[in-house]
Amino acid sequence: MNILIIGSGGREHALAWKISQSPHCEKLFVAPGNAGTSQVAENVALRVDDFSGLGRFCVDRQIGLVVIGPEVPLVKGLRDYFEAQPDLHNIPIVGPGHSGARLEGSKDFSKAFMVRHGIPTAQARTFTAAELDEGLQYLAGQQPPIVLKADGLAAGKGVVICATVAEAQQELREMLGERKFGDASAKVLVEQFLTGIELSVFILTDGKDYVVLPEAKDYKRIGDGDAGPNTGGMGSVSPVVFADSTFLKKVEQRVIEPTLSGLQQENIPYRGFIFIGLMNVKGEPFVIEYNARMGDPETQSVMSRIDSDWVEVLSACAKGELAGKKLKISDEFAVTVVMAAEGYPGDYAKGQIITGLASTTDARVFHAGTRQTDEGVVTDGGRVLAVTGKGASLDEARQRAYRTVAGIHWPGAQYRKDIGLDLINFGK
Ligand SMILES: Nc1ncnc2c1ncn2[C@@H]1O[C@H](COP(=O)(O)OP(=O)(O)O)[C@@H](O)[C@H]1O
Ligand SMILES: [Mg+2]
Structure with missing residues (x-):
């Protein structure tokens, strides 16, 4: 089938990379995409909120599956737009409609929802x-x-x-x-204010059934040791040592199951990802927030650990056929290090030529803010690349990610040196 991914970040490159490996994927498009997605898919020059343009494209190219990456088109109701058009309403979509996206789009709504359904939260x-x-x-x-x-x-x-x-x-x-x-x-x-350690758990659901994806921890501050201002995310790690099976069982029983039954009781249809931001408070899970999509750069680590045919799973979600589906998850560790432009998260320059992209063997380089030009791949955003290493241990995965990072250059490139270190030292 032909597939369209909507978005242009590292998350979308990771989704595109995983989807492109499936034998079910014939032609893959990313709108608008970046220099990385153009290596595994065809970029389409359409904005994520150009609903009518995206709709026409889906008809023209006989798209059989749409995967919505970022929150803005979800909250603005891209799914609702498709469902209201006679020539689009049968296209399977991963991503909730406006009503479901309120879990992310309104913190007041999501807090009241959690309270109504007895889900632990601050x-x-x-x-x-x-x-x-x-x-x-x-x-x-x-x-x-x-x-x-x-x-x-x-x-x-x-x-x-x-x-x-x-x-x-x-x-x-x-x-x-x-x-x-x-x-x-x-x-x-x-x-x-809750005191504890944060992690994220992700599910893919069709509103009735669900699969749990590998959990991840992300690193939001710009500087080592969690210093300095917040960013979109400077790195991620999966699995997370302190999320043991006892803790994850509590998350399923106290959070995931009441969330899904709450959506059903309130007649909110939901086909897509739910990102559950959690605080582990002395072994007890509390929900910090929901997102109606995957996280970036968590997706890069999470996709790297999924061994199942990803198109089969996404397609089952979009068609309401997730019952009985199981995910094959690798035991390996994944560590993702984000390389950002000088000055990020404040003002930063664009258009710097990136070198060393071809010399990667140990790790996978996902593009976030990049653009292909005649001179080569150039920086085109604050977060530029996300480099994911895998290994039998966290240490090995880290080393592979950082070896590759060390070979990539542009003027002023910055990255955190301590992604995953806290988890290696955890409990020591
Ligand atoms: N109740 C809380 N107690 C402690 N820290 C919190 C709490 N709520 C949010 N935070 C911190 O603020 C960050 C951002 O909050 P979040 O609700 O995830 O909003 P968003 O991701 O939309 O900015 C969280 O990742 C967490 O570190
Ligand atoms: Mg958050």
């Missing part, structure tokens, strides 16, 4: 702009650190952890009163 209260004074008063009675969360999509910048009440009050004024994040901060959650 306590929170939501305030609107009209309730700013009430919110400020409420904050005065809270014990710092205090977590403030903009309700809507804010490209990973909408959560602020405040060290004092005064700081939280100032932040609430900016978010609600001054609409710091636009409509995304028309509502703000004030949330209890």
